[in-house]
Amino acid sequence: MTALLTDLYQLTMLQAYLHRGMIEPAVFELFVRKLPGERNFLVAAGLEQALEFLETLGFTEREIDWLERQGGFSADLLAQLREFRFTGDVDAMPEGTVFFPDEPILRVTAPLPQAQLVESRLLNIVHLQTLIASKAARIVIAGSGHQLVDFGMRRAHGAEAALFASRASWLAGFDGTATAEAGLRYGIPVFGTMAHSFVQAHRSEREAFENFARARPKRAVMLVDTYDTEAAVTKVIELYPLLAADGIRIAGVRLDSGDLGAHAKAVRAMLDAAGLKEMIVFASGNLDEHRIRRLLADGAPIDGFGVGTALDTSSDVPTIDAVYKLQWYAGVARRKRSEGKATWPGIKQVWRRHDEHGRIAGDRVGLADEAPDGEPLLQPCMRAGRRLPTMPTLDEARAHCRAQLAHLPEALRALEPAPVAYPVEISGRLRELAREVDAATS
C-alpha cells in the first residue's frame, strides 16, 4: 500500500522534525478512549496487516514527484523519503485479545519521524478490524454455536473493508464468509447459496431449483423467498426424491425476508413431515446480534445465519474512538491535556488478573517497568522493522479469541451495557508521572 495513504500533515511535520534534527526515539501508543454504544468490551484485531504495512512501507518515485509538485517540501526531506523505511519496534496485544478503554493495544517505538508518519494508516487498519471483530464477537455470543457466515461484502465500505470484515469476523468466531477473495487471501472457508435473480431468470422457480442443484450437486441451498416461501419449499420437497435418484442431495433452504421465525417454523415442519430432517434451514436478511438472539430465544429452528450489513459496517457503532498518541520522546514522558481528551503519559503495560474460574477479573495499566501484576498483555511483535517469527497465525488468533470470549464475566457477555464497567485501574506510579509531566509542561 502506498506511503501517501496518510494525512498530509504527517509529511509536513516530518519536514519540521528533520529540519531541527528531532529524530530521537519516540513512543506512540494506540488505544481507545471510551466504549461506544452497547459495547461491553472490544476485541483487538488487525495487527498482522499493521505489521505488514510497517515492514513494507516506502515511497515510490511517483509519490516523491507528487510531493515535489505540491511545493513546500525541501529537497532534503524528499531525499530522505526516497530512502525511508520503518526500523522501529512494536509491542501489541495479540489479535483476539479482549480489551478496554485507556489500555494501549499497540505501542510503536521508533525515531520520531518514523513513528509519526505511520499514524494515519496504522489507525486506519487497526480501527477497522477491531471495530468488526468487536461487533462479530457479540454476534458469535448471540449465535451460541449456530453457523455464522459473513454476507456483507456488497455494503462494506469498499474493497478493503469487505476483506478485513471477512478476516476480523472469522477471527472472532464466524464460520466463514461469502467473499471469495477472502478465501484466497486468508484461507477462510467460503460459503454461498443463490440470489433472487437466479430464480427470476428461470421460467419457473422449480426449474431454477433443479438447475441449481444439478450445477452444485453436493451442497445446494435453495433461496425460497423470491415469490412465496412455503410454496417454494413445497417445490423443493417435490424435487428432492427426483434429484436424489440422480445422486443429487439438496442441502438446505434459505429464508431472506418476512418473519424469519414464523417461516422457519413452518418450513421446518414441512421438511420434517417430508422426512427431510437433515436438510438445514439457513436465514439471512437484516440480521444482527439482537435479532439472532430473539429468533433463537423464540425457538426458531434455524441452523445457520448469514449476517451482512450490520456486521460489515458495524452499523450500530460504525466507529470507535481509537487514537495514537505520543507518550514519550527523547527520554521524557509526554502528555496532551486537551479538554476531554487528556492522555496517560509514559511507556505502559497492561496486566490482567483472573478469578478462580479463570474469568478475567480486572486490569491494571501501569508503566512498563513497574513490578508485574498479573498477565502482561502487550507482547513483542516487531524488532528493528522486522516481524518476530513468534507471531500467531490467523487460526491461532481465532483460538485465542474463542478462549477470551469464554472467559468473559457473564455481565460483559450480555448484549446490553453492563451495569458495572470492567475494572481498569491506573497505577499509582502512572498517576504520579502524569502530575510530574503536567508540572513540567508549558
Next chain:
Amino acid sequence: MTALLTDLYQLTMLQAYLHRGMIEPAVFELFVRKLPGERNFLVAAGLEQALEFLETLGFTEREIDWLERQGGFSADLLAQLREFRFTGDVDAMPEGTVFFPDEPILRVTAPLPQAQLVESRLLNIVHLQTLIASKAARIVIAGSGHQLVDFGMRRAHGAEAALFASRASWLAGFDGTATAEAGLRYGIPVFGTMAHSFVQAHRSEREAFENFARARPKRAVMLVDTYDTEAAVTKVIELYPLLAADGIRIAGVRLDSGDLGAHAKAVRAMLDAAGLKEMIVFASGNLDEHRIRRLLADGAPIDGFGVGTALDTSSDVPTIDAVYKLQWYAGVARRKRSEGKATWPGIKQVWRRHDEHGRIAGDRVGLADEAPDGEPLLQPCMRAGRRLPTMPTLDEARAHCRAQLAHLPEALRALEPAPVAYPVEISGRLRELAREVDAATS
C-alpha cells in the same frame, strides 16, 4: 481489482447459467429501496470507479487455480472464466445527481452471466461513494460557503474507504482533503495543519510553533489546544511579529477540543486585538452537519471546518439499502415479490420535472420506451464494455452536484426529515407491467 472480490454464489450461479446455456441479455438495475435516517435525498456517486471495474474485470491464473481447488466448479466454467471480460452496456445517472428511492441510478445490460457476476463489487463501489456523497452534501449545505476539509482517513473503513470518501466529499462540494494519496490519485486539493504529538515532542509549545512555521513558511496553521487554548494563542500572537521579520506568515490557528464556539470567539477577539485580522480560525473535533450549523447559527467566527469520522463513515447512517436486481431477461420483464422487498420490473427510465424557479419538482419512473416526461436522468455511459468518451470529469461532476444542490426545494435542504417526501411517481404502464409479471410468474 481482483475478480474474486465477489460473493461466491455469483460464481456458483454462473456455473448453473452456463450449464443451461442461459446467456441471453439481462437487465439489472441498481437502486435504493428507502431513504435512511435523516436523509431527504441521496447523491449518486462512484460511477467512474464502477465503469473502471467493469472495463478491467478479468480472472488471473491464481484466481482460477483457487476456484479449481475449491471443487464443484466445472472445467468448462473455469475455461470460460479465463476468457471472461465484461462486454455489456451501462446507463446511469451522472455522478452528482440527486436521486430518490425506487429510481434506478445505474442499469447494466449484458449477457446474464456477466451482468450477474458484477453485482457484489458494483454495489460495493456505488453504495459507498453514494453514502459519503449524500452525507457530504448535508455538511456542504450546513457549511454555507465556509471551507470544508475531509479529515477522516484514520477512521474510514480501510484504504479504499478513505480514498473514496475524499473523492465523494470533493464531488459533493468539499474544498479538499487531508489524505495525500487522494491528491495524487484524483487531483483533489490537499490540506494539513499539525498534530498534538508535534507540540508534545517539543520542549515548549512556543518552540513547536516556531519550528513548524519555519518549516512551512507560507501556510502554517497552528494547533492550539494541546495544553491550554487561549495561552497557546498568546504565544502565536507573540511569535507573529518575530517570524514576520523573517518573511514568515502564520496563516491561522486550529481548535480541536472543548467548546469550539466559545474558544473561537475568544481566539478571534485576541487575534483581532493584536491586529491579526487576516489570520484564520479553523475548527475540528467530532464535527458533523448539525454541529457546524449550530456553531454558525451561534455566530462562531470560524473560517473553516475539518470533518473526519462523521463524514468518512457517514456515522449516523453508515449504510443505505442499495440493491441490484434483475428486471428483464431474454425479452421478458422480471420481478421479485419477497415480503417488503418487491421490485418494479422492466427496463426503466427516470424523468424529472422542474418548477418555474428551476427547482426540482417531481420525478416519474417509467418504462424506458414510454413517452418522455421531463429530463431523462439515466444516460449512456458504456457500450460493449467500453466507457463512452462523453463521460464527465470529476470537476464536471462536482459542478453538476453544486447545481443539483442549488436546485433542491428548501424542505429537502433541511437537515431534519422533510414533512412531505419528494414526489416520485410510478407510471401507469409500469404498474400494469408489474401486474402482468405477477400473473405470469409461478
